[in-house]
Amino acid sequence: MNEADRRYLAAATQQIEALLAARAAKPLQPTGLSEGLQPFAERLDALLESLAALRRLSIALANGDLAHETPSGSHLLGPLKQLQSSLRHLTWQTQQVAQGDLEQHVDFLGDFSDAFNQMIQALREKRLAEEKIRYLSEHDSLTGLHNRAFFDTELARLRAKGTYPVSLIIADLDGLKRVNDELGHHVGDLLIQKAAQVLQTSLGPDDVLARLGGDEFAIILPGAGASQADTVLARLRTAEANANRKEAVFPIHISLGAGVASDPTDLREALRRADEAMYADKAERKAASGDRSQRR
Amino acid sequence: MIPAFGTQYDFQWTDLGDIELGRPNLGQQMPVVVYRLAQYTMREALSKRYGDEVAGDILRESGWIAGRELCINTLDTSKPLTAFLADLQSKLKELGVGVMRIEQADLERLTLTITVSEDLDCSGLPVSGTTVCDYDEGFIAGVLHAYSGQTFAVKEIDCWATGDRTCRFAITPDNAAA
Ligand SMILES: [Zn+2]
Numbered sequence: 503m504n505e506a507d508r509r510y511l512a513a514a515t516q517q518i519e520a521l522l523a524a525r526a527a528k529p530l531q532p533t534g535l536s537e538g539l540q541p542f543a544e545r546l547d548a549l550l551e552s553l554a555a556l557r558r559l560s561i562a563l564a565n566g567d568l569a570h571e572t573p574s575g576s577h578l579l580g581p582l583k584q585l586q587s588s589l590r591h592l593t594w595q596t597q598q599v600a601q602g603d604l605e606q607h608v609d610f611l612g613d614f615s616d617a618f619n620q621m622i623q624a625l626r627e628k629r630l631a632e633e634k635i636r637y638l639s640e641h642d643s644l645t646g647l648h649n650r651a652f653f654d655t656e657l658a659r660l661r662a663k664g665t666y667p668v669s670l671i672i673a674d675l676d677g678l679k680r681v682n683d684e685l686g687h688h689v690g691d692l693l694i695q696k697a698a699q700v701l702q703t704s705l706g707p708d709d710v711l712a713r714l715g716g717d718e719f720a721i722i723l724p725g726a727g728a729s730q731a732d733t734v735l736a737r738l739r740t741a742e743a744n745a746n747r748k749e750a751v752f753p754i755h756i757s758l759g760a761g762v763a764s765d766p767t768d769l770r771e772a773l774r775r776a777d778e779a780m781y782a783d784k785a786e787r788k789a790a791s792g793d794r795s796q797r798r
Numbered sequence: 799m800i801p802a803f804g805t806q807y808d809f810q811w812t813d814l815g816d817i818e819l820g821r822p823n824l825g826q827q828m829p830v831v832v833y834r835l836a837q838y839t840m841r842e843a844l845s846k847r848y849g850d851e852v853a854g855d856i857l858r859e860s861g862w863i864a865g866r867e868l869c870i871n872t873l874d875t876s877k878p879l880t881a882f883l884a885d886l887q888s889k890l891k892e893l894g895v896g897v898m899r900i901e902q903a904d905l906e907r908l909t910l911t912i913t914v915s916e917d918l919d920c921s922g923l924p925v926s927g928t929t930v931c932d933y934d935e936g937f938i939a940g941v942l943h944a945y946s947g948q949t950f951a952v953k954e955i956d957c958w959a960t961g962d963r964t965c966r967f968a969i970t971p972d973n974a975a976a
Contacts (some may be wrong), residue, residue, distance in 0.1 A: 575927065575961040583956075584963045587913050591899035598880055605884060610897075 506534050510543060527554050552578040559586070564760035568593060576796045591619075604629065642713040644691060645698035653720055654714035657773075660722070661766045668724055670772050672780040673701060673738070676755040676787065689752060697754050700745045704737045714760055720773075731760040732784035757784035799972060800949045801859040809863055811871045830894075830918060837919060837933065839950055858936035865940025875945050879905055882945055894918065901966070908948070909956050910969040912938070913956075917965045920958045929957035931965050 510532045517527040529547035532540075555573055559582050562570035568590050572579055588610050595606040604626045608615040641653040648656075660668055675697045682690040694717065701711055701719055710722040723731060735758055746753040759779025763772035801807075817826060828908045842851035869931040873885055880903070887898045894905065896914040898973045915921070920930050951972035956962035 574956050575925075577925075577961050580961070580963040584915075587899065587901060587915075587966070589966055590901035590911075591913070593901045594903060601880075603880060603884075 503539075506532070507536050508537050510535055514543070514546060521550070521553050521557070526557070534607070539716060548703055552576045555579060555796045556582065559583070563589075568572075599625070613636040616733070635712055641668065645695055645713050647698050647702070647719070648710060650712060653710070653714060654724070656710050656712075656722060657769060661769055665725040666763065666765050667727045668722065668769065668772070669726040669728070669734075669760055670763065670769075670776045671721040671723065671731065671734065671758060671760045672740075672773075672776040673697070673719040673721065674780055674784060675719075676757055676784065678717040681752075691797045693752055693754055696745065696752070697756055700741045700754065700756070701738065704734065704741045709734075720776075726762075728760075728762050731762060755787065757781075759783055766770070799858060799862065799937065799951060800943065801862055803859075803874075805866070807863055809867065811867055833918060854932040857932040860935035861936025862940035862943070863890060863936075865931075865937035865942075866935075867940075868942040869941045869944035873941075873945075879903075879945075890914075896921075896965075908946075908950075908971050912969065913934065913964040913966045916965040917958065920965060923959045925961045926959050929954040929961065929965075930959045931957055931967075934965065935967065938969065939972075942969070 510530065513530055513532075518528065521527045527550050529550050530543070531547060532543050537541055555576055557580050559570060559572050561581055562568075562583060568586060570586070572583055572586070589693060592611070592783060593610065595608065598606050599622065602743075604622055606622060606680065606767070608618040611618075616635055640648055640655075642649040675693060678693065681693060686797070698711075701721065705711055705721065708724055710724075712720050716722050721734070738756070738758060742754065742756055757780050759776045759782065761772035761775030761777075761779065763769045810828065841853055842927045843947065844856055848856070868889075869886075872889060873882065875882065877885065883900055883903070887900075890896055896917040899913050899915070901911040901913055914934065915936065917931065919934055923930065931954045935954055939950045939952045942948070942952075943951060949972040951970050953968050954965055955968050956966035
């Protein structure tokens with residue numbers, strides 16, 4: 503053993519002590535060692551380098567620093583790099599979940615996987631429940647149409663932003679009270695459902711149909727002026743007649759009225775005008791049917 | 799990368815034949831060793847004739863065609879990128895190609911880092927010090943080209959053959975090739 507050997511061994515011992523105390527260590531790159539020691543020193547350097555990188559990576563992971571760059575090709579780092587990779591992927595998955603993707607599934611982190619997947623399942627159930635509540639809050643349970651709350655929200659939306667003119671139609675089922683009193687509510691309900699169907703089939707995909715309550719319905723025709731509203735009214739009349747021809751036992755009679763709003767400030771007035779027109783239509787139809795029954 | 803011939807190649811998905819019909823008893827499955835035997839002997843023959851670099855390029859180009867065709871024929875390219883990646887992930891797992899994970903995805907700049915564990919090509923390979931997944935690089939670039947119409951540079955930065963447990967690919971838009 504020469505002097506260089508002795509100095510090297512002392513230095514190497516220090517590096518090993520440092521690593522054992524979790525401090526940094528670095529390769530010694532000795533030269534001129536005796537023949538037996540030189541190859542050993544080179545392998546020890548490679549080990550020191552790997553262990554130093556391992557120490558840095560484990561500290562980074564312990565501190566949650568997932569961006570830590572690791573050298574390639576060190577087997578010793580393999581398992582920790584795999585953990586780092588899993589955690590990075592998990593981070594990405596969590597970001598996806600935050601953006602609403604509830605299809606993410608973890609299957610590589612033991613108990614944590616189960617917990618994560620349970621959390622996703624719970625979120626999925628919660629979303630379904632919320633969608634159901636939202637549906638219920640915006641729809642009428644008897645007809646499946648939108649309800650008054652939705653109609654009001656839609657009007658508010660149009661007041662803020664929309665293509666004008668906008669036409670509004672009020673539709674009112676005639677004689678519902680009498681049917682309820684004389685034939686029972688279940689027949690009245692059937693008539694309401696029938697009226698809802700007749701109205702629904704005459705409208706376009708962008709038109710909004712809502713049951714405001716009882717025998718009253720409302721229709722929003724975005725972008726429609728007076729002549730387009732008249733066309734829809736005529737279509738509704740035809741649909742009503744067709745439905746009554748097909749099923750004559752409980753015919754439906756719907757009074758209709760339209761109002762056109764030329765701009766957002768005019769919406770409330772247009773709704774009032776539609777209401778008035780509907781009542782005028784109702785009075786007219788009543789008089790006409792009175793004439794008919796008197797003649798009979 | 800994009801092969802010099804671009805999408806002007808003659809291969810069609812139907813060239814793969816009707817496997818159900820052709821293998822009524824043996825079916826779709828075969829050992830990974832057979833796949834690797836084909837892959838690595840082909841690489842060897844190509845290397846012997848054209849040298850390592852050209853062999854790598856040819857494998858990359860064939861991977862590109864494979865990725866493009868797989869994407870066109872088995873994946874829904876109308877989905878948004880993240881949903882598409884999730885589909886790709888389950889497709890690769892289903893086919894036994896590997897377990898793909900996304901480590902990082904910058905949708906603005908279109909840079910991605912993905913890892914593939916239990917990779918069909920290289921997992922368990924002896925450590926040679928150089929990455930060997932040329933075919934995979936081309937495959938990923940081909941899939942993404944079919945999805946987006948854009949050209950991507952895909953570089954394998956970690957590989958089982960360089961001593962790592964998963965293959966890691968850095969994906970960036972390839973402006974040089976465009
Ligand atoms: Zn690889």
